Amino acid sequence: MYLVIGATGNVGSQVVEQLLASGRKVRVFTRDASKVAHWGNRVEVAVGDLTSPETFAKAASGVEGIFLMNGALDGEVFRQLIASAKAEGNPRVVFLSTLFAGFENSPIGRLHKDKEDVIRASGLSGRFIRAGAFMTNAFQWIGSVCAEGVVYNATGAGKVAPVAPEDLAAVAVHALTDASLTSEVFEVTGGELLTVPEQVEILAKATGKPIRSVDVPTEAAVQGMIDAGTPAPVAAAVGQSFELVREGKTAVVKDTIRQVTGRPPKTFQSWAKEHAARFA
Structure with missing residues (x-):
């Protein structure tokens, strides 16, 4: 039995599907059982909240492995969660972290690295x-694309290698289930470096509609997030990540997907074609 946290998310839902496809039993942890009802009796449902270690402990009872995410969770609460999982047995924990965990000057990286260290300890x-x-970060553009035909870009000409959620999930499932893997850290990217304007061009071709990329300063992007309801410290941390991208610090391609799964990663072009209707 494997416990999946974040089963309603882009990556977590894929982890569930791929575990089920491999014949594994799955238990999903959710605050709202109606959101996972589409799996029917194919999964066990544990209702609870990550801020309630008691409910998490019950969900973790007897499982072989746990897929865990939510790096923004309060540090002390996270420690309690891991302690409760430890008390319920000795499950393997696969934690969805970030490449920024390798950057000492990244607030988002530190949030995730701290969680990694809690699990290690x-x-x-x-x-x-x-x-x-994530390729799915492009979903954040839907509003401005549909209303204005514009993507506002705070990363300049900085490049990233966007990764599809199903590819991340595939690596996570292998990490959960394959005892022969010896790595502790899996750095996972897509297979091609792209700027935001290049992603926008690909998306425009996939949708068949004109979409422009408009550069904006980091400060404007941060203020936009705050205006949309993002807590100011979180928005500021994301802004600093934009700066790292702008400075070229994230222009790396890792071959982890091919090494772990035996197949190449999905391209952004393929992903854009699959999801073009959402930007129409």
Whole structure:
């Protein structure tokens, strides 16, 4: 039995699907059982909240492995979660982290690295999926694309290698289930370096509609997030990540997907074609 946290998210839902496809039993942890009802009796459902270690402990009881995300969770609460999982057995924990965990001057990286270290200190077997930029980050552009035909870009000509959620999930599933893997950290990116304007051009071709990329300063992007309801410290941390991208610090391609799964990563062009209707 494997416990999946974040089963309603882009990556977590793929982890569930791929575990089920491989014949594994799955338990999903959710605050709202109706959001996972589409799996029917294919999964067990544990209702609870990550801020309530008691409910998490019950969900973790008897499982072989746990897929865990939410690097922004309060540090003390996270420690309690890991302690409760340890008390319920000795599950392997696969934590969805970020490439920024390798950057000492990244607030978002520190949030995730601290969680990694909590898992390491617990004595549990931990494996850490340090993800690069998600292709699904492009969904944040839907509003401005549909209203204005514009993507506002705070990363300049900085490049990333966007990764598809199903590829991240595939690495996570292998990390959960394959005892022969010896790595503790899996740095996962897509296979091609792209700027935001290049991603926008690909998206425009996929949708068949004109879409422009407009550069904006980091400060404006941060203020936009705050205006949209993002807490100011979180928005500031994201802004600093934009700066790292702008400075070229994230222009790396890792071959982890091919090494772990035996197949190449999905291209952004393929992903854009699959999801073009959402930008129409």
